[in-house]
Amino acid sequence: MSEHCCPVPRAIDPKYRRALWIALAVNASMFAAEVVGSWVSGSLSLLADAIDFFGDAGNYAISLAVAGMALATRSRAALFKAGCMGTFGLFVLGRAAWQWQAGEPPQAHTMGMVAAAALVANASVAALLYRFRGGDANMRSVWICSRNDALGNIAVMLAAVGVFGTGHSWPDLAVASVIALLALSGAWGVFRQARGELRAAAS
Numbered sequence: 001m002s003e004h005c006c007p008v009p010r011a012i013d014p015k016y017r018r019a020l021w022i023a024l025a026v027n028a029s030m031f032a033a034e035v036v037g038s039w040v041s042g043s044l045s046l047l048a049d050a051i052d053f054f055g056d057a058g059n060y061a062i063s064l065a066v067a068g069m070a071l072a073t074r075s076r077a078a079l080f081k082a083g084c085m086g087t088f089g090l091f092v093l094g095r096a097a098w099q100w101q102a103g104e105p106p107q108a109h110t111m112g113m114v115a116a117a118a119l120v121a122n123a124s125v126a127a128l129l130y131r132f133r134g135g136d137a138n139m140r141s142v143w144i145c146s147r148n149d150a151l152g153n154i155a156v157m158l159a160a161v162g163v164f165g166t167g168h169s170w171p172d173l174a175v176a177s178v179i180a181l182l183a184l185s186g187a188w189g190v191f192r193q194a195r196g197e198l199r200a201a202a203s
Helices: 014-041 044-066 071-102 108-132 137-166 170-202
Strands: none
Touching (some): 044 108, 044 170
């Protein structure tokens, strides 16, 4: 592609910029809602999802900041976002391992209701950003964040069912770990593409 050979700023689709602003607002709002839901229910999977919302809001803000800049700049921003996604995944895995021994079952009903609301929000954002999933690493990272969030919300809802049915906390902790692994997988994919774009831009 010519953009890889000549990394100069390109015109930004106004629809993409508007979609990012909407995604930023939705993620910031749902971060607050899930923090409250996690505190009320005692759910680690909701807390993991809340932290993910916070990270995504930051990612969308970064994407807005670098939109229209040179490919190398956007790829470096994608590398930073990959690092954030990976750090989040490792944090949640560590917290899940720590709580495995001494965690009490969370409130399944609260978990389910908050996760359902989050799923509606994330599915809407994912649908909004679907058309941009095939762009550069920066745009791809935005799509991956939205996809992972929607999958994570479904997993939290399943965890709520598991907690309700078993009376134990392990479904909540298991789903929190799944969310963390999704973050790590997404981070690796974005890192590989961004690194390739930087090499292409330098050649």
